[in-house]
Amino acid sequence: MNIIETNWKWKTGLSTRPRTDYIVLHHAAAITCTAQQVDNWHKGNGWTGIGYHFFIRKDGSIYRGRPEWATGAHASGKNSISMGVCVEGNYETEKTMPQAQKTALKELLTYLKGKYPTAGIKGHREVGATGCPGKYYPFEEMKAHWNNTTKKESEELTMSQYEELKKEIAELKEKTGYFNYIDKNMNESYKPTIQKLVDQGRLEGNEKGELMLTTDMMRILTILDRAGVFN
Ligand SMILES: [Zn+2]
Incomplete structure (x- = not known):
């Protein structure tokens, strides 16, 4: 409504x-x-x-x-x-x-x-x-x-309330730097490292598959990866 x-x-x-x-x-x-x-x-x-x-x-x-x-x-x-x-x-x-x-x-x-x-x-x-x-x-x-x-x-939520809520959550994620690793909002440059760490079992999500990594953490992991730390 x-x-x-x-x-x-x-x-x-x-x-x-x-x-x-x-x-x-x-x-x-x-x-x-x-x-x-x-x-x-x-x-x-x-x-x-x-x-x-x-x-x-x-x-x-x-x-x-x-x-x-x-x-x-x-x-x-x-x-x-x-x-x-x-x-x-x-x-x-x-x-x-x-x-x-x-x-x-x-x-x-x-x-x-x-x-x-x-x-x-x-x-x-x-x-x-x-x-x-x-x-x-x-x-x-x-x-x-x-x-x-x-x-x-x-x-119960109406469709427009649901859309509004979804938007608010996305904005909150943006502001706080919390991302789900499969979230399409994640910076493309971090994806290979994060996926690699998940595949290696070094990173584990919660029961919802969320990694709850801040943008800074993803950036650091990516830098370390490029330095060969995870090879
Ligand atoms: Zn009247």
């Missing part, structure tokens, strides 16, 4: 939300709109900026609105105890939510369930006098998804 960060210009300061008792689901009541437009509308209401914490477009892109810690402006009387998730569209008149949007909404809910496992889920109309999020919004499906998402499931 990818959350698009936007550098919103808040008109006044944000306040910290004391509790997160539930996630409130909304629709924008507009068939087509961007997060930027919602921000403009909410500023027009005299609010500091976009009132939702998340906004999902029909193509499935997820935008961050207010920071997760902040009090939102989306459910009168309940803002200090809830987070707001809004989708582009008018599901009072549009009968079907696009699959991409539905999938993104479920992914976001899985993510939020992982962070706020004790929170409940509500449609805006359950906490205020409104038809929001519209009679065709797949509310029961989202509610079931929320209730069926266990903490364990939500802790």
Whole structure:
């Protein structure tokens, strides 16, 4: 799941939300709109900026609105105890939510369930006098998804989190100079020596086959090898 960060210009300061008792689901009541437009509308209401914490477009892109810690402006009387998730569209008149949007909404809910496992889920109309999020919004499906998402499931890595983690590990290896000897990132010039030492039994990896050699150690071994020490 990818959350698009936007550098919103808040008109006044944000306040910290004391509790997160539930996630409130909304629709924008507009068939087509961007997060930027919602921000403009909410500023027009005299609010500091976009009132939702998340906004999902029909193509499935997820935008961050207010920071997760902040009090939102989306459910009168309940803002200090809830987070707001809004989708582009008018599901009072549009009968079907696009699959991409539905999938993104479920992914976001899985993510939020992982962070706020004790929170409940509500449609805006359950906490205020409104038809929001519209009679065709797949509310029961989202509610079931929320209730069926266990903490364990939500802790599983999504593909993008996995890719990110892999990148971080590679960067860490780069920074600390630790390499697996079969790691393709290893400097080509060290490979013959390291392979030779492994074949000779002079170097032994751990159970994962990792040698955990620093770049300096590999360099020294290579110099010694060239000097004939291991022949
Ligand atoms: Zn609403």
